[in-house]
Amino acid sequence: MTANAHIPVDVLIEDEFLRDGLQNEARLFTLEEKVEFAQALARAGLRRIQIGSFVHPGRVPQMADTDALARRLERLEGVTWTALVLNATGLDRALAAGLPHLSISVSASESHSRRNANRGVEEGVRRILPVIERARATGVRVRAGIQCALGCAFEGYIPPDRVIAIARSFAALDVEEINIADTAGLANPVQVESLCRALAEELGPKVALSLHLHDTRGLGIANLVAGLRAGVRIFDAALGGLGGCPFVPDATGNIATEDAVFALEEMGWRTGIDWQALRPLVGRAESLLGRGLPGRIAHVPVPPWARPGDVSEPDPGKGREAAR
């Protein structure tokens, strides 16, 4: 059991440093280094950690040891190890590795889907549904994901109706969560709130909604707040804000886990995560990668009145009630 596993949580953060964060990095992390990060994230209070993806090892060499990593990580009470699956072959590997939870996803963008998966959106959805069904049949917990749901780097605008239709087909398969991904970091808060409200209305309370946000254009945390307003209580983030295409100068990846936690706790939402405990971990990642990471709060001094490790007592005057 990790230190904070007893603390009730209002918002769940899934850390994707080991998957979305690392997947484009040329410097390959060893299995031992990945284990170190996974365990340290859990110790800091992360309750769901995406450790990799079951994609073709030739295409994404950094993810080649996801099977081995899944087998290496011990069960920890209060912590869910999860991974990304994009097709039937990936599911076979994930099931063999014994992970209790999976993200299984498709793209809502025609051009992104064709480039990434060599098929259009319609075929992508048609092929992923039986994969989800099979995973569910084995008892694995599944969240179904929609990539490029808020915009596409190749074609721009993605019609919300298309996203809602895909979500509807996922909900029919008894998934516990549907993940809306702003894969290219193109969303704005108005759009996020509007799409999430439409989805919540369409799907009802039986399916949880989660948001996967990137901070490419500086709107990541504002989009998180917009998601909160629309009732979203699960967000993906990556330690340090690692991610983004390495061929794009200054491109940034996921919202930084420590920044998301800091923002939420400041607003009075409990995450169970100690953002101050993430600071040395950001430093460790920066030293392994040989460069600074874009996350903000790990790089500013802790104000003198901040209470280290205190993740449950909101500041007076920053009442959580107002956020609800």
Place this chain on the structure above:
Amino acid sequence: MTANAHIPVDVLIEDEFLRDGLQNEARLFTLEEKVEFAQALARAGLRRIQIGSFVHPGRVPQMADTDALARRLERLEGVTWTALVLNATGLDRALAAGLPHLSISVSASESHSRRNANRGVEEGVRRILPVIERARATGVRVRAGIQCALGCAFEGYIPPDRVIAIARSFAALDVEEINIADTAGLANPVQVESLCRALAEELGPKVALSLHLHDTRGLGIANLVAGLRAGVRIFDAALGGLGGCPFVPDATGNIATEDAVFALEEMGWRTGIDWQALRPLVGRAESLLGRGLPGRIAHVPVPPWARPGDVSEPDPGKGREAAR
């Protein structure tokens, strides 16, 4: 008349690169360089530009030529040159320099006020009221400002009631705008929305509210969105996000003008400002300062579908109505 001065605007951005941005920089900008930035900001569509402050030249050498700069800048239709005044001596200089608009401000934090102005909050307010009255009597447009209104780097929490009381004393003097400053970048969106709503209710529609936001902890743009929700339509920002204490590693200053404009335009709010025209200006500032600036959007590639210079047509599906 600048290129965009005819475009109706929903939100006014005041750029403070030349004041809050530069004031802590050791590298002194020449008068010619300052003129270059002021004019380029106006050409990009900025309608209010804070060019400096009338503080003691020995204390802030970078601001020593504010008088000369004010005299050098020609009138431009649709553009307001403004500066910061903190006391009676500063007002004398500002009036002599002939500026049509001034920000006159005090701190709401006891410790910040004592360190910065050598007096407590109560005395600070008592002394600034006649300065504001005198400025108003000369016909100068005044916005009255409250520093550290959302938190203080030295003492943390600032009671909203204190901020509201100061605002009330300003409103009694017929100022046209009251500026709420998150001087140390400590605010969160819940707090911003709550304080701005309380102030709007207290002050009524005759006084405009504006927000001065810093992005020190990554919440700057989220706080802007929170301010918008509470009805604020004027925001301070600085080109490139310049600012912050030079002795704090990675500390960042104001929200970046280009990021604020981008965020607003993405949500369908018209600013009259072409954020793409600000990109080369950020590059110029970085080359003069010899380092990268924290603003985000100037450093990512323009997506292929973005229309250069188009500041009036919101993207379909990103309707401005939803933001209101």
